Amino acid sequence: MLFSVVARLPDVRRAVTMDVKRPGDVVFVLGETKAELGASEYYAMHGAIGNRVPQVDARRARRLYEALAAATQRGLVSACHDCSDGGLGVAAAEMAFAGGLGMTLDLRALPREPDLDRDDFLLYSESASRFVVTVPVANVEAFRRLMRGLPVGEVGHVLATPDFVVIGLHGREVVRSHLAELKAAWQRPLRW
Amino acid sequence: MVRPRVLVLSGYGINCEQETAHAFNLPSVGGEATVVHLGDLLARPEQLDRFHILVLPGGFSFGDHIAAGAVLATKLRYRLEQPLSRFLRDGKLVIGICNGFQVLVRLGLLPASGGLWQQEATLAPNDSGRFEDRWVYLRIEPACPSPLVEGIERLYLPVRHGEGKFVPRDAAVLQAMQRQHLVAARYCAPDGGPASYPWNPNGSVDDIAAVCDPSGRVFGLMPHPEAYVHRTQHPRWTRECLPEEGMGVRLFRNAVTFARTHLL
Numbered sequence: 001m002l003f004s005v006v007a008r009l010p011d012v013r014r015a016v017t018m019d020v021k022r023p024g025d026v027v028f029v030l031g032e033t034k035a036e037l038g039a040s041e042y043y044a045m046h047g048a049i050g051n052r053v054p055q056v057d058a059r060r061a062r063r064l065y066e067a068l069a070a071a072t073q074r075g076l077v078s079a080c081h082d083c084s085d086g087g088l089g090v091a092a093a094e095m096a097f098a099g100g101l102g103m104t105l106d107l108r109a110l111p112r113e114p115d116l117d118r119d120d121f122l123l124y125s126e127s128a129s130r131f132v133v134t135v136p137v138a139n140v141e142a143f144r145r146l147m148r149g150l151p152v153g154e155v156g157h158v159l160a161t162p163d164f165v166v167i168g169l170h171g172r173e174v175v176r177s178h179l180a181e182l183k184a185a186w187q188r189p190l191r192w
Numbered sequence: 193m194v195r196p197r198v199l200v201l202s203g204y205g206i207n208c209e210q211e212t213a214h215a216f217n218l219p220s221v222g223g224e225a226t227v228v229h230l231g232d233l234l235a236r237p238e239q240l241d242r243f244h245i246l247v248l249p250g251g252f253s254f255g256d257h258i259a260a261g262a263v264l265a266t267k268l269r270y271r272l273e274q275p276l277s278r279f280l281r282d283g284k285l286v287i288g289i290c291n292g293f294q295v296l297v298r299l300g301l302l303p304a305s306g307g308l309w310q311q312e313a314t315l316a317p318n319d320s321g322r323f324e325d326r327w328v329y330l331r332i333e334p335a336c337p338s339p340l341v342e343g344i345e346r347l348y349l350p351v352r353h354g355e356g357k358f359v360p361r362d363a364a365v366l367q368a369m370q371r372q373h374l375v376a377a378r379y380c381a382p383d384g385g386p387a388s389y390p391w392n393p394n395g396s397v398d399d400i401a402a403v404c405d406p407s408g409r410v411f412g413l414m415p416h417p418e419a420y421v422h423r424t425q426h427p428r429w430t431r432e433c434l435p436e437e438g439m440g441v442r443l444f445r446n447a448v449t450f451a452r453t454h455l456l
Contacts, residue, residue, distance in 0.1 A: 013423075019431070
């Protein structure tokens with residue numbers, strides 16, 4: 001399912017795009033990741049369907065959205081992307097190769113439901129109402145203040161090199177890839 | 193400050209009149225633009241007299257039938273020749289952007305190295321064989337007599353056209369243009385050097401992107417200066433630190449400043 005939403009922005013200069021902008025920017029993940037992989041891309045890739053599909057908690061989502069909107073209104077955010085098909089792993093990779101800069105992600109810092117202990121589930125769950133956000137170092141304190149009390153994790157930062165690195169729950173590298181490789185994989189379905 | 197009056201032509205497939213009028217009306221430019229439909233202008237041609245600048249904007253006038261700009265050029269030639277001649281004789285400015293440039297070339301108002309109303313060049317289909325929609329770098333020729341490019345060295349603007357390859361009728365026209373410095377701007381590489389495709393997006397002879405007549409007051413170009421008047425129109429505005437004012441503004445400000453100084 002694809003929703004396209006069009007709205008009028010009072011000030012276009014406050015618009016935030018999804019490509020990472022500068023090395024050193026801090027990567028945050030907003031919203032809780034649950035083992036909601038029912039009908040996910042990851043399961044589909046493995047020939048499975050699953051039975052736990054993402055649920056929306058509208059009340060909690062709204063608090064998160066309002067905090068994020070306040071942060072973008074103040075110009076604190078340098079890039080923002082939703083987690084949809086493919087979950088966090090795909091969203092973060094898209095942001096990285098769109099901006100031509102690498103990224104590190106540490107799954108230990110991810111807000112998640114208590115008994116979720118699989119790296120692949122954390123990377124590819126399609127839980128609703130989550131965002132990947134980059135924040136310039138100078139804005140991090142103000143951003144943290146706005147996010148206080150919300151499920152927000154500081155998971156990594158933007159790299160100057162084209163490396164894409166994910167640290168798993170046991171502190172070991174579970175992904176080390178290259179932007180060109182990720183982008184090629186992403187474009188493959190459109191290359192006839 | 194007195195605002196020179198700008199007639200921005202519209203109708204029959206012209207489609208950049210609103211943003212062109214917006215560019216002239218910017219406070220930092222200071223014009224007073226009125227969008228006038230071609231039908232209204234042909235019905236009451238004398239209204240042209242009260243304007244100081246005439247602009248033929250971009251678009252697809254008359255659906256590019258026969259050739260881009262051909263039908264509008266013919267209409268202007270046979271329905272508006274007297275008021276247009278008067279406009280030019282009074283030393284007023286005529287500006288053609290993209291499709292408007294094609295019209296001025298077909299009318300023989302550009303480059304007009306050997307006199308008015310004789311077509312000396314054409315804007316042929318792009319060498320690439322397709323519509324080109326991309327941003328290009330322009331190098332302004334310092335010896336060009338047009339007030340529009342005064343004080344400008346480089347521009348970065350978008351082109352969007354299928355027929356933008358400037359071809360002079362023969363070597364004599366090209367030589368006359370060079371002698372009189374009628375090439376106002378050339379496509380160039382990002383470093384300012386000679387352009388090859390895609391920096392020269394259409395295969396224009398001698399990388400010619402903008403042309404003026406010997407008086408400098410008739411001016412035409414394929415790129416769209418009205419499409420870069422605000423920072424947020426730049427393709428990488430979210431990534432680069434750019435000034436609020438887009439580069440295209442300078443051409444409009446030059447035109448209005450010239451009109452205010454010489455025509456009011």
